[in-house]
Amino acid sequence: MPVPKRKLSRSRRDMRSANKGLDPQPLMFCHEGSCQASPTPRLPHQVCPNCGFYRGKKVLRTKKDRALSRDEVRSKKAQQPQEGAQGE
Numbered sequence: 001m002p003v004p005k006r007k008l009s010r011s012r013r014d015m016r017s018a019n020k021g022l023d024p025q026p027l028m029f030c031h032e033g034s035c036q037a038s039p040t041p042r043l044p045h046q047v048c049p050n051c052g053f054y055r056g057k058k059v060l061r062t063k064k065d066r067a068l069s070r071d072e073v074r075s076k077k078a079q080q081p082q083e084g085a086q087g088e
């Protein structure tokens with residue numbers, strides 16, 4: 001079985017990988033959900049990371065959605081009078 005005479009240095013190995021050349025991913029624009037106002041770029045056949053929509057359906061809770069629900073919970077807690085802290 002043929003065996004390489006020397007170890008391929010990191011540099012040489014990476015130079016080879018660099019020439020394999022990946023094509024840039026095609027981009028498309030999302031026009032659904034919260035992206036309707038300002039279309040954002042996204043990869044085709046993938047869920048939009050900005051609004052969480054795929055083919056007209058909401059399929060993902062985005063960071064923004066979580067932040068909104070967190071804010072709601074916090075404002076509810078702030079409205080309720082605090083118990084236990086000032087009990088005498």
Ligand SMILES: [Zn+2]
Pocket residue numbers: 030031032033034035040048049050051052053
């Ligand atoms: Zn979107």
